[in-house]
Structure formats: C-alpha cells, structure tokens
Amino acid sequence: MRAPAIILVNPQMGENIGAAARVMGNFGLADLRLVAPRDGWPNPQAEAMAVGSPVLESARVFETVAEATADLSRVYATTARPRGMEKRVLTGRAAIAEARGALAAGEGTGILFGAERQGLENDAVAGADAILTLPVDPAFKSLNLAQAVAVVAYEWASGDPVPDAFTEMAPPAPRIEIDRLFEHFESELDRAGFFHPPDKTPLMINNLRSALIRARFTEQEARTFRGAIKALAIGRGKARIVRED
Structure with a gap:
C-alpha cells in the first residue's frame, strides 16, 4: 500500500x-x-x-x-x-x-x-x-x-x-548582466542628481546594489529592468524639452 x-x-x-x-x-x-x-x-x-x-x-x-x-x-x-x-x-x-x-x-x-x-x-x-x-x-x-x-x-x-511546473524557473542572470544593470541604473541616477550629498554616494550605491542582488534577477528580468530605466531616462529628456519650449 x-x-x-x-x-x-x-x-x-x-x-x-x-x-x-x-x-x-x-x-x-x-x-x-x-x-x-x-x-x-x-x-x-x-x-x-x-x-x-x-x-x-x-x-x-x-x-x-x-x-x-x-x-x-x-x-x-x-x-x-x-x-x-x-x-x-x-x-x-x-x-x-x-x-x-x-x-x-x-x-x-x-x-x-x-x-x-x-x-x-x-x-x-x-x-x-x-x-x-x-x-x-x-x-x-x-x-x-x-x-x-x-x-x-x-x-x-x-x-x-x-x-515541476513550479520549479522550472530560469536561473539567475550571470553576474556580468547584473553589473551592466548596476552601471546603467547608477549612471541614470547620477544624471538625475540622485546622489547627494556626494560624500554619501558610496553608501547609497552599496544599498542599491544590495537590494537588487537580493532580487536574484533572471537574465530576462535584468534586461527588462534596464529597458525600464531607459524608458524613464527618455521620458525625463522629453519632459526637459517641453519645459525648455
């Protein structure tokens, strides 16, 4: 039995x-x-x-x-x-x-x-x-x-x-993809003036990276997140043009 x-x-x-x-x-x-x-x-x-x-x-x-x-x-x-x-x-x-x-x-x-x-x-x-x-x-x-x-x-x-339907998940993204995500995200934040005051920048970056690491993005998720960052950056640029006009 x-x-x-x-x-x-x-x-x-x-x-x-x-x-x-x-x-x-x-x-x-x-x-x-x-x-x-x-x-x-x-x-x-x-x-x-x-x-x-x-x-x-x-x-x-x-x-x-x-x-x-x-x-x-x-x-x-x-x-x-x-x-x-x-x-x-x-x-x-x-x-x-x-x-x-x-x-x-x-x-x-x-x-x-x-x-x-x-x-x-x-x-x-x-x-x-x-x-x-x-x-x-x-x-x-x-x-x-x-x-x-x-x-x-x-x-x-x-x-x-x-x-199996719940376990067949994509593996986490390779670290090179995560590093590219960090660089892209931090670059846009810097352009937007997020890192202020300057002496707090290293701590803020470490906090952001720690949070993103915990998410364990798949490769596709990392690319999607970078796409979202790009869309926000483009949107910010359009808003700047409207204000200048």
Whole structure:
C-alpha cells in the first residue's frame, strides 16, 4: 500500500463523502472506505460533489469498522475530544510521518474519521493504535468532515516534491548582466542628481546594489529592468524639452 486508507465511519452527508473523495484525488490518496453510510450507497450528492474524482468510483463500503480495517495493521483515530484512554496522541503531521514509515515497512495503514454529528464512537477509538488530533481552537472544535480529511490529505502530500511546473524557473542572470544593470541604473541616477550629498554616494550605491542582488534577477528580468530605466531616462529628456519650449 503506497498511501493510508481514509475510512469514513457512519458518514451522514453525501456531500461530505464527495468532497472527501475530491480532495483525496487532489493529494494522491486513492483508498476510500465507507462504513455504513447513513443514506446508503451509491449517493447522488456524493457524485455531484466529487466532480469526477476517480477515488469515489473505487470507494468500498463496509458494515463495520472491524471489516473496514481487517487488512490493516496500523490505524489512527481522528478526534478533537479527550476520551480518557491511555492512547498516544499525535498531530496530523506526526501521525502521517509515522504512517509513512509503517507503509514503507509494508504495514497496511488507515485513518478513521467519525460521523459529522458526534465523531467517532469510543469503541472505534479504543481499537486504534493512536489518536490523530488537529490543533483546533478549544473554544470551537467542530471541524467539517471533508475539511478534516483535507487537512490530513495535505499533510500526506506535503512530503512530496513541488510539482515541476513550479520549479522550472530560469536561473539567475550571470553576474556580468547584473553589473551592466548596476552601471546603467547608477549612471541614470547620477544624471538625475540622485546622489547627494556626494560624500554619501558610496553608501547609497552599496544599498542599491544590495537590494537588487537580493532580487536574484533572471537574465530576462535584468534586461527588462534596464529597458525600464531607459524608458524613464527618455521620458525625463522629453519632459526637459517641453519645459525648455
């Protein structure tokens, strides 16, 4: 098993089942298990909310939690309420990190989510290896079922690399291009009378260069910036001609 099973115990609203299936598909979780959904199965509201998520098509339905977890060797129970049990309590992030290790070792792993109205029954929590809880505000602990699945699904996916579409960026410009940008920028600033008083000029130049270096311009960005400097210089020259006329 490459990812933990998401097990919804006695879910009441088809919309929440569909939303959970949708976000599972978004974050690479494929194994959705339903334990005695209140309104039966299949559910039109779930289908509408899943927006075509393939996870919903492969969802399996069980009569009991025992049946849904029969092939698993590690189970986490999600709850925001203390249950008076001697159980390890983990954050979502810690539980997912532990689950990754278990899955890598070949252990079937699942995460239980309770019904919308009251969460998991004590029996389900008692049968779990550990409690998974989220840092919700104690004054308002009620979290939507699908949203709870979304948070855990995100924790699962956050250990993966950033998609290529966001990492394929142009490299920073070679220093010769940055030096040309400095020379061009400082030359125009000098012509405009920016460096005053003269004894502060070296410090002002160093400050400007430090700021521009932090930007880590690509070669194209450096050229665009120089184009902007040129346009401003030309515009200043036109304004001078208008005033002289």
